[in-house]
Amino acid sequence: MDTQDRRQRLLECLKKSNKPLTGALLSRKFNVSRQIIVGDISVLRAGGVTIYATPRGYVLPNEESLGLVAILACKHDDRQMRQELEIIVDNGGHVRDVIIEHPLYGEIRADLMLSTRHDVEVFVEQMKECDAQPLSLVTAGAHLHTIEVPDQESLERIKALLRKENICANS
Structure with a gap:
């Protein structure tokens, strides 16, 4: 071939x-x-x-978008990463990526593509196996997530739950 x-x-x-x-x-x-x-x-x-x-x-990207795309501004320590991702996926969200603003290199984005609790579990386990740190370590926990949600109600619920846990800065 x-x-x-x-x-x-x-x-x-x-x-x-x-x-x-x-x-x-x-x-x-x-x-x-x-x-x-x-x-x-x-x-x-x-x-x-x-x-x-x-x-x-x-x-490959899923041709069927969930409906609404939003960017969440978040900040938390390593211990809250799983909680943050689970709140999003448990409430109908799909986490496309994580983005940080590096002081030297500018915007750095990594695709995540997490839709289920199982996806989150696999991601967290891979981080442990690789002894890797989240990108947000560079920015003292500050980062963005591009997420897809089925509707405005789901987005508002996710933002409210993240705010409740002091993770999300979006209003």
């Missing part, structure tokens, strides 16, 4: 999958190194394909 065929088949795998696919899994499937997969993903993105690189693997 040539490079172009592999990239086309890689894109088809992502389209057919209902869950994120890791670089390791894709490299085994196509019998190439993980770095080749990373390069293929970069070329597909440069060609205009939106591919999210999440902590659980590569995924």
